[in-house]
Amino acid sequence: MPRLLETPPMTTPDLPAPSLQxxxxxxxxxxxxxxxxxxxxxALASTGLMDSLPEDVxxxxxxxxxxxxxVPISLLSLVDARRQFFKSATGLDQSLTQTPLSHSFCxxxxxxxxxxAVDDAREHPLLHSNGAVGDLNVIAYLGVPVHAPDGSVLGSFCAIDTRPHHWTxxxxxxxxxxAAIVETEIALRHSLDERQLLIDELNHRVKNLFSVVTGIVRMSQSQGESPTDLHQRLLSLSRAHDLIAPAIHADRPAEQGTELATLLHTLLMPHASGPERISLAGPEQALGPKASTALTLALHELTTNAAKYGALSYRAPQGLxxxxxxxxxxxxxxxxIERNLPDLSADADTSVPRAHGFGSKLLAMTVSAQLAGRIETTRDATSLRHRLTLPLDTLAR
Structure with missing residues (x-):
């Protein structure tokens, strides 16, 4: 009987073992x-894990x-500014789901x-007076950080012994x-949430498209424009939607950036009934590919709202x-800044967007999570102002 060829066993390179700190x-x-x-x-709040029910994973x-x-005890502890919450716990009384920071090693x-790591907290100058030692009998502790997808530290995955323990x-x-498995689960949930947001965004945009087109047609008719003018305006709208395609098709990211003034011009041109209604002013500002996609989503949302309800809508013939x-x-x-709006305080139209509707959530997610910036909104009866603060290094990506 022929002998099978012997092959050497597969080997993997030796990786340096982490050392205890x-x-x-x-x-x-x-x-x-x-x-x-x-x-x-x-980042911790966005996971939705604080104060949530136990989960098998x-x-x-x-x-x-x-x-x-x-060891008798192991925990996934999530820590905010004042307490730690045990998302999972082995070896603890099930009624104990959190402690103040006075009882936290994490x-x-x-x-x-x-x-x-600490082998015997009773002998440690920082930990010996921690409430977890006397009240929870935490003697030995080994903990590693658990990170969010953006690198923020959410908590600690830790092992605890009720007697001295020499950790290796x-x-x-x-x-x-x-802990890496836990991080992978958290990252997967984050990815699924973003994917669902994109699906919601697509549905939201399709619904808005009908409203925007109706508004453009109505505005064109009121201005006495020709069918050719209307056709050009709808073509401009199509070009504006092309800008956000990479954001909706997440597997086909934008390959090149653009310039901020060009981006704004493309987005706003379909809604301009006259040059006097829109003004753009600012220095040249290049946008990298990732920033272009994210900022297009944010500015498109502001543009759509202005066209449906604000300074560019049929409701505000004097809008600026x-x-x-x-x-x-x-x-x-x-x-x-949108000026000369209809008196919002007297408007009972329920179609005006809610302050915490999907569009507002999309803006907040895009500006803060994707552009690492912030957006502040102020309004009075006849004006609306959004101020976006965006890190320049993020815009260059």
Whole structure:
């Protein structure tokens, strides 16, 4: 019988094992600011995990950590500015779902953004007075940070022993691998949420398209335009929608950027019944591919609202739209101002967009999550102002 050819076993390169880092002896100067960082807290809130019900996917990771490391307690602890919430817990009383920071070791994993270990907290200068030692019998602790998709530290995946425990590099490796699985689950949920938002955006845009086209036709008729003029206006609208196609088809990203004035001109041109109704003013500002796509979504939303309800709508025959932009340090400031609007305080039309409707959520998500900026909106009876503050380095992407 012929012998099978023997092949050497497959080998993988040796990766450097992570080394244990011990808890600091004192609270660092940046500890409080790290816990209270608004971007971190926003990322934590966006996961929807704080104060949520137990889920098998996280509970399995905690049970596996307890078995692998041979400890009675393992937790996925999410930490905000004042407390820690146990999204999953093995070995704890089920009624204990959170503690104040006075009873938290995990807070230091967050502020240090690194794995931390202590063999006997009763002998540690920082931890011996922590409430978790006396009230919860937390003696030995090993914790690794759990990150959001944007890199923000959400909490700690940790192993706890109720007696002194000498942690090994292999246990740290095991715990990090499990924490990576938790991070993957969180990232997958984030990706699915963004995909659903894109689907909602597509539905939202299709519905708006009918309203916008109706408004353009009505405006064209009121101005006595010819069918050729109307045709050109609808072609401009088509070009504006081409700009947002990469955002809707996420697997076909924009390949090149544009210039801010060009972007605004393309978006606004279909709604201009006369040059006196729209003014654009600002220096040349290049936009990278990713920023172009995200900013197109945001500005298209503002344009659509202005065409349906605001300064560019048939409701506001004297409406004016002024868009200006300028650099301010490391940021670009974009001021979008609509004037001579119909008296909003007296408008009972329920079709006027709600302050917390889908369009507002889309704006907030696009400006803050994708462009790392912020948007501030103020209004009175006859005017509306949006101010966008956008980091220049983000716009260059």
């Amino acid at each position: 011990r808890f600091p002896d004192t609270v660092g100067r940046d500890h409080a600011s790290a816990l209270n960082d608004p971007d971190r807290l926003s 996280f509970d399995r990771a905690s049970r596996l950590a307890s078995r692998l490391l041979g 807070q230091y994993v967050i502020s240090q953004d690194s794995a931390l 590099d292999q246990q740290l490796t095991d715990l990090r691998d499990l 739209l002024q868009v200006s932009w300028h650099a301010d340090g490391d940021d670009l400031i974009v001021d979008w």
